[in-house]
Amino acid sequence: MKFEKLLKGGLAALMAVSMAACSGGNSGTTETTTTTDGGETTTETTAGAGAFKLGGSGPLSGGAAVYGNAVKNAAELAVAEINAKGGAIQFELNMQDDEHDAEKAVNAYNALKDWGMQVSLCTVTSAPGAAVAPLYQEDQTFAITPSGSSLAVIFADADNQTGEYGNVFQMCFTDPNQGVASADYLSAHKDLGTKVAVIYKNDDNYSTGIYNKFVSEAKEKGLEIVYAGTFAGEDNDFNVQLTKAKEEGAEILFLPIYYQPASTILKQANDMDYKPVVFGVDGMDGILSMEGFDTSLAEGVYLLTPFSADASDDLTKNFVKNYQDKYGEIPNQFAADAYDAVYAIAQALEAAGCTNDMSNADICSALCKQFTSMTFNGLTGTDVTWNPKGEVSKAPKAVIIENGVYVGVED
Amino acid sequence: MKTENNFFKKLFAKNYRSRTISFLIIIVGYIAVEALMMSGNLSSMFQSLLVPVTCYIVAAIGLNLNVGVSGELNLGQAGFMCIGAFSGVCVSGALAPFISNGIVRLLLAIIVGAALAALFGMIIGIPVLKLQGDYLAIVTLAFGEIIKSLINNMYIGFDSEGFQFSFVENKLHLGPGGKALISGPMGATGTERISTFMIGVLLILAALFIVYNLMYSRSGRAIMACRDNRIAAESVGIHVANTKMLAFVVSASLAGAAGALYGLNYSTLVPSKFGFNLSILILVYVVLGGLGNMTGTIISTIVLVLLPELLRGLADYRMIIYAVILIITMILTNNDTFKGWIAKLKNSLSFKKQPKEAEAHE
CATH class of the missing domain: 3.40.50.2300 (Response regulator)
Structure with missing residues (x-):
């Protein structure tokens, strides 16, 4: 009888082991699923071999989804345009959902890391950006956030504005x-x-x-x-x-x-x-x-x-037209910042002569050098520059709304 | 030899079997994960999920004690986690210049977080648990929101001259080398990430130890008696309010400990994270796992935290599918036909002869 008791115990233990093994087994298999799925979601913007893997996360679902989707759409648009030109720099885009939550953003970051991300649009919103910025620094992957405007995204110590991450840049003004x-x-x-x-x-x-x-x-x-x-x-x-x-x-x-x-x-x-x-x-x-x-x-x-959809320059006109054709709505400044961020990365990659077989750290240091020395002209400003801390310098435009359109205010 | 057999017998005796299984799942799971990690087979995404999973398990075990064992609905578990998280971050941040060892600071943070959450639990519990009915649910719901708002407006910093505190407006004037620990809606930023998976697992084991020992003790039986029949419990001399208070405070302090571990796992922490939704999420883990069933809670928490991440590949559809799976599981686990199948399956597999044998043996 004692033997049977033991057997019973053994069986229970075995069950527990198999359960635990199940959860362990899951983790093994998902690694492959993530990569294949990553490939799937990006097929529309894939440019074949030789493309840089451009990652990023934003709130694609939930209350802040408007911003995340604007960034995702504009980034897709920019990547499609750049790939269509067929230059030396080609991108493969993978935007993950972070639900505007720091915890999910860290998960998204790691999913992107497993996918093999080489350059990043960081996050769309600030709090998630502050959570992943130190990870970008640890892994030395270059990141520029289109719209994460808090100082905490680029500084470890935001109050004293010290401890900058150095490889995390901003496309938007800081708060x-x-x-x-x-x-x-x-x-x-x-x-x-x-x-x-x-x-x-x-x-x-x-x-x-x-x-x-x-x-x-x-x-x-x-x-x-x-x-x-x-x-x-x-x-x-x-x-x-x-x-x-x-x-x-x-x-x-x-x-x-x-x-x-x-x-x-x-x-x-x-x-x-x-x-x-x-x-x-x-x-x-x-x-x-x-x-x-x-x-x-x-x-x-x-x-x-930094951006008004009614501006009359060709760049803005084209962007607004293409965006509207593709997504049926007028782009906001989040979209414009994302579009600029992708083009800025492309410009820097090209100027630095990076190729996609370089390691992340090499790409990162080359891009940091480029970003701190180049000037960029985009939708959200002309003669845009960055300082080594990652802050952008561009002139905010004051506009006044007259007859339902933005009109620039001259100083 | 004989004592050993008795030991095993006791471990798997009817009353204690669930406890043994709970511990085994955690220990075996830990070894399996460590083995996978060492062999390099665990993707970065899973590694980043390890600590949050342990946090949610601890918070859910605590909530199950309150909801399942004590039978009082608590809708503010996230509020207690919030207290634990921010006090933990403050403790770790303030001690950073003096104690360089991360583990020591983490343990201190967990202890402080648990103690503060327990204190708040007690403050709420004293008036509310004397009432009959679902008042605790309403009060804890409000409490969670209040804590969130308070921390949203709180500014705490310290420099060489000591701590500074201000409310609503940021009036901190920190000297050189000063650091803001909590700055209003920005929460805590630049936190040193010192949480480790091992400490998380140890915390789960501690939580299980506390909860099971409480359940199997005289106080635990009193707690269950109050849940099942308040009048009968009172008639045999049990102080109902105090008994329920015990379960509630232990539950709150476990949430506080989980919060501290959670807060120190990320470099940034915003109060809005600990809203009503998180409380409900933890309640879902508990209800899906089974009221009063700790093993079920552990498994359901692991599954439900991993699920949205596993579904990442489905991109836009993932939250829809997550919700659908959740609803189906909830319906199925409450479906009598389905329960019947499970019971049949169980019987035909391993425990077929068991009841008779056990009777014969005794």
């Missing part, structure tokens, strides 16, 4: 830079007013980042911040904040937020007959193409943006 640029513009145009009210989203690091910098700059530049209101999450009633701003006699309403809540603010301000000068940053871009929004409310809104 603090936008705050500085906004304060500069407003202080140079005091005819618009000097009493400023700010409404910002305090659970969002993009919005808070710009706000914090704006406040410290504005004080030095003689602007008076009479009211700072906050909101969080999906709040859509801003009457309290607007009433307070109106009571305090704010002449300028600074909105360092994305266009969806901004559109509600514009509507509610109009309803209470409060007509300040509204000043936005690049997150405001997209307000004119928003469904169900009365664009007449946005008349006279100022915004700082």
